[in-house]
Amino acid sequence: MDSLKAAIVERVGAHRADILDLARALVAIPTENPPGRAYLPCCDLLASQLGDLGIAHRVVDVPAAGRFDAGLPRRCLLASHGEGSRAVVFHGHYDVVPAQHAAQFQPRVERGRLVGRGSSDMKCGLAAMIYAVHVLQELDVPLRGRVELCLVPDEETGGQGGSAWLVQAGLLGTDAVAMLTPEPTSGVVWHANRGAVTVAITVRGVPAHVGLQHSGVNAFEGMLDAAAALRELKREVEARTTSFRLRPDEARRSILLLGGRVEGGTNFNVVPDRVTFTVDRRFNPEEDIDVEKARLFEVLDRVRERGVALDVDVIQESVSAGGSDCDPIALALADTALEVEGRRPDFEMCPGSLETRWYAQRGIPAFAYGPGLLEVSHGPDEYVELERVFQHASLYAMLAARVLADGGAR
Numbered sequence: 583m584d585s586l587k588a589a590i591v592e593r594v595g596a597h598r599a600d601i602l603d604l605a606r607a608l609v610a611i612p613t614e615n616p617p618g619r620a621y622l623p624c625c626d627l628l629a630s631q632l633g634d635l636g637i638a639h640r641v642v643d644v645p646a647a648g649r650f651d652a653g654l655p656r657r658c659l660l661a662s663h664g665e666g667s668r669a670v671v672f673h674g675h676y677d678v679v680p681a682q683h684a685a686q687f688q689p690r691v692e693r694g695r696l697v698g699r700g701s702s703d704m705k706c707g708l709a710a711m712i713y714a715v716h717v718l719q720e721l722d723v724p725l726r727g728r729v730e731l732c733l734v735p736d737e738e739t740g741g742q743g744g745s746a747w748l749v750q751a752g753l754l755g756t757d758a759v760a761m762l763t764p765e766p767t768s769g770v771v772w773h774a775n776r777g778a779v780t781v782a783i784t785v786r787g788v789p790a791h792v793g794l795q796h797s798g799v800n801a802f803e804g805m806l807d808a809a810a811a812l813r814e815l816k817r818e819v820e821a822r823t824t825s826f827r828l829r830p831d832e833a834r835r836s837i838l839l840l841g842g843r844v845e846g847g848t849n850f851n852v853v854p855d856r857v858t859f860t861v862d863r864r865f866n867p868e869e870d871i872d873v874e875k876a877r878l879f880e881v882l883d884r885v886r887e888r889g890v891a892l893d894v895d896v897i898q899e900s901v902s903a904g905g906s907d908c909d910p911i912a913l914a915l916a917d918t919a920l921e922v923e924g925r926r927p928d929f930e931m932c933p934g935s936l937e938t939r940w941y942a943q944r945g946i947p948a949f950a951y952g953p954g955l956l957e958v959s960h961g962p963d964e965y966v967e968l969e970r971v972f973q974h975a976s977l978y979a980m981l982a983a984r985v986l987a988d989g990g991a992r
């Protein structure tokens with residue numbers, strides 16, 4: 583392994599400028615989601631890069647569907663190197679959350695960092711994965727299986743036009759024995775994640791002039807009833823904690839966020855005829871989506887029975903997942919990190935949702951480990967340390983070589 587490591591690190595070193603060029607070019611394309619802008623130019627860039635590097639790939643158009651697609655085209659890219667019936671999948675998303683200011687799409691290098699929207703989450707990770715595959719190809723590293731790239735949009739809005747569709751089409755994780763995604767994990771590996779059931783609740787009333795309020799029905803007061811019942815549920819679910827590692831300790835509680843968005847009414851002197859508010863239920867890997875969703879709906883049904891007219895719109899739902907930190911792939915990842923970075927990363931639960939779930943659901947060991955920092959991702963000053971990006975390119979190549987070597991993962 584030592585001579586292979588040296589060769590991989592040398593090759594990645596020779597491609598530092600190329601990796602940075604690709605990362606910069608990706609950051610400069612404003613693939614903001616929502617609504618899902620500039621997906622096609624970004625896919626074109628990725629496809630032409632894969633073509634230039636001689637990595638076999640194909641483009642998959644996603645049919646229009648789902649509440650977030652806004653009539654904009656969705657497209658995925660699948661690439662593959664090597665042959666055989668086992669695959670290590672490098673999976674990543676090329677959409678980014680909307681920028682706080684336009685300059686975020688003018689990437690710049692500053693003190694060894696690439697600054698710009700998506701630098702950390704996760705366009706530098708994509709560049710690192712692509713060059714990891716390229717380096718394996720260049721060095722002609724013997725692999726008992728394939729290394730695949732699965733590049734998708736729409737991750738930031740739940741995956742409808744990306745991974746969810748690939749699952750439906752039977753194109754996600756075929757033959758996969760391991761999956762890795764370069765989410766900004768701040769130096770730890772995420773092997774578990776929360777699930778989500780997010781709803782918007784609209785309480786309906788009847789409008790009336792303030793002087794005739796007896797003839798109206800106040801939607802705001804109805805909302806107070808619903809909110810009080812949900813607050814009871816919040817107390818109940820937030821008493822539960824996950825056994826997965828997550829820092830700080832308070833973060834281990836199950837979550838019910840009440841009123842993330844609230845809107846309603848027309849003026850102070852009119853009885854409000856509708857009030858909408860959101861509930862974001864994020865449950866732990868130990869909790870089941872069907873049970874938690876049913877519990878939430880049961881509480882709302884009881885509010886309805888008390889005479890409050892309300893509609894529930896499900897904005898998103900996704901399952902939780904919990905992997906093992908001692909299966910062979912987890913150990914291979916930790917060993918590889920030790921070799922490349924000189925330390926063994928901790929395994930923790932991701933505080934949010936994670937695309938590893940699409941793979942974990944099918945029993946494929948799936949992990950997130952990227953060069954970026956969660957703390958700066960989605961923020962106005964997003965950046966990534968370039969050294970970490972190059973290190974991760976080596977790490978990904980080494981991991982694939984290790985998992986697909988004769989004799990398995992270790």
Ligand SMILES: [Zn+2]
Nearest residue numbers: 703704765766
């Ligand atoms: Zn991400």
